[in-house]
Amino acid sequence: MILFDRKVDSMKTPILDELKKLTREKPISFHTPGHKGKNTLANWKELIPQIDLTELPGLDNLHDPSGVIAESLKLAAKSFGAKETLYSVNGTTGGLYIALAAITKPGDKILIQRNSHRSIYNGAILNRLDIEYIYPNYNKRYGLFTGVNPKAIEKKLKEDSNIRAVVITYPNYYGICSHIKAIADIVHKYDRILLVDEAHGSHFVFSERLPMSALEGGADLSVQSIHKTLPSFTQTSMIHVGSKRVDIEKLKSMSSLYQTTSPSYLFMASLEIARAYMEGEGRERLERNILFIEELTEQLNEKDRIHVFTGDEEDKSIFDKDITKILFAIDGIPAPKVSQILRRDYNIYLEMEDDRYCLALASLMNEKRDFQLLKEALMDIADREYCHQEYSQAVDIFKPEIMLPIYEAFYKSKRVIDLKQSIGKTSAAFIIPYPPGIPLLCPGERITEGLVDYLEFLMDKGIEIIGLIGYNKEKIEVID
Numbered sequence: 001m002i003l004f005d006r007k008v009d010s011m012k013t014p015i016l017d018e019l020k021k022l023t024r025e026k027p028i029s030f031h032t033p034g035h036k037g038k039n040t041l042a043n044w045k046e047l048i049p050q051i052d053l054t055e056l057p058g059l060d061n062l063h064d065p066s067g068v069i070a071e072s073l074k075l076a077a078k079s080f081g082a083k084e085t086l087y088s089v090n091g092t093t094g095g096l097y098i099a100l101a102a103i104t105k106p107g108d109k110i111l112i113q114r115n116s117h118r119s120i121y122n123g124a125i126l127n128r129l130d131i132e133y134i135y136p137n138y139n140k141r142y143g144l145f146t147g148v149n150p151k152a153i154e155k156k157l158k159e160d161s162n163i164r165a166v167v168i169t170y171p172n173y174y175g176i177c178s179h180i181k182a183i184a185d186i187v188h189k190y191d192r193i194l195l196v197d198e199a200h201g202s203h204f205v206f207s208e209r210l211p212m213s214a215l216e217g218g219a220d221l222s223v224q225s226i227h228k229t230l231p232s233f234t235q236t237s238m239i240h241v242g243s244k245r246v247d248i249e250k251l252k253s254m255s256s257l258y259q260t261t262s263p264s265y266l267f268m269a270s271l272e273i274a275r276a277y278m279e280g281e282g283r284e285r286l287e288r289n290i291l292f293i294e295e296l297t298e299q300l301n302e303k304d305r306i307h308v309f310t311g312d313e314e315d316k317s318i319f320d321k322d323i324t325k326i327l328f329a330i331d332g333i334p335a336p337k338v339s340q341i342l343r344r345d346y347n348i349y350l351e352m353e354d355d356r357y358c359l360a361l362a363s364l365m366n367e368k369r370d371f372q373l374l375k376e377a378l379m380d381i382a383d384r385e386y387c388h389q390e391y392s393q394a395v396d397i398f399k400p401e402i403m404l405p406i407y408e409a410f411y412k413s414k415r416v417i418d419l420k421q422s423i424g425k426t427s428a429a430f431i432i433p434y435p436p437g438i439p440l441l442c443p444g445e446r447i448t449e450g451l452v453d454y455l456e457f458l459m460d461k462g463i464e465i466i467g468l469i470g471y472n473k474e475k476i477e478v479i480d
């Protein structure tokens with residue numbers, strides 16, 4: 001009897017079951033991946049699992065490409081305007097580890113945005129890099145982090161000759177773009193390297209109506225999650241080289257160091273399918289959807305209580321805004337509640353929500369009907385729902401005191417204490433509201449009262465916080 005039970009349990013497939021359940025209702029996707037569950041140039045149903053192969057004769061090798069993979073990489077470089085392109089089968093996370101390792105050596109210092117994705121912090125731990133911060137502008141009117149000021153970067157580079165490279169996020173998670181050209185000019189004036197986390201901007205190069213790509217803006221190196229905005233499988237990214245400042249051989253050796261020796265041919269084929277598709281029908285679909293989004297944005301902004309953020313002329317840190325990231329709020333309803341209603345009543349799934357804004361991530365693979373349904377749902381919610389709304393008390397980004405370099409703090413011995421008792425202590429953990437995965441606190445940074453209050457506020461609003469421990473997320477790891 002017991003054996004029988006164990007057998008039943010061991011045959012369970014909880015992940016698959018949940019995936020099937022979720023997709024059964026054919027939800028409308030305004031989140032990643034960019035393929036939105038659709039085929040483009042290949043019918044995956046016919047190809048999987050047969051083409052999930054290994055390095056058989058004729059299939060080349062990602063770690064020393066000279067055949068079909070080399071050809072595919074060349075085509076990618078041409079489409080994305082790069083001198084050379086590499087594939088990352090571990091997303092932009094892996095791509096950033098590779099890029100950071102290629103442009104620095106252990107002990108170097110890098111200048112990064114405080115609101116960088118955690119993969120940049122992880123890259124600093126792996127490569128033992130010291131971190132110096134630049135803070136993005138906080139737009140009080142809209143309650144949003146916007147661009148980084150090129151002059152702030154210049155000031156840091158002037159003051160600190162040890163900074164080896166500058167890393168910026170372009171666009172940010174909300175689609176807001178800093179003045180990339182001005183930043184690249186400054187970085188190059190000081191003879192440093194500009195690495196751009198362009199995880200959310202793979203589609204830029206395919207439309208004049210979108211912001212310029214990081215390479216067009218003068219970046220030396222950019223890493224793009226093709227899977228986020230173009231039709232490729234999750235986990236598929238590209239690393240693009242934009243200038244001779246990057247040592248390509250070192251980049252390739254770091255790519256081999258960090259990537260699996262069994263890269264998925266499904267992933268690699270999916271990357272080249274996305275690129276090839278964008279050279280034809282994909283481009284037309286993108287243009288068509290940009291027009292739908294422009295129309296949707298205009299109509300929503302005409303409606304009382306709905307606001308779609310399209311930029312702020314007075315905010316000089318904003319160079320451009322990616323319209324495909326539909327960032328909106330409804331007055332009188334907290335964003336997590338809007339998102340929940342959209343899921344529950346309209347079968348519409350968003351990319352994320354913070355305490356104030358919802359983010360609907362559209363791609364070229366959305367249908368006209370999706371935009372129509374989103375518009376109708378939001379109008380409907382604005383007409384019928386109202387509840388008390390309270391915004392965060394945090395009016396600016398936290399400027400934490402760094403007590404220890406991140407790579408030292410990460411390996412120190414730790415203990416777990418109550419969050420309330422942690423004020424004044426040094427964090428041993430990343431504390432990250434998710435999404436978007438930007439750390440509020442990093443290992444080695446001092447925990448403040450303001451931060452603890454803010455974390456409690458976010459949790460109260462139903463926002464998931466990664467890094468806190470305990471059933472009610474009431475504990476935190478600090479350095480012993």
Ligand SMILES: Cc1ncc(COP(=O)(O)O)c(C=O)c1O
Pocket residue numbers: 090091092093094117119169172173197199200225235237436437
């Ligand atoms: C700004 C930014 N950079 C990097 C990443 C990591 O990208 P990937 O999921 O492709 O590893 C993300 C993921 O959300 C991100 O938002």
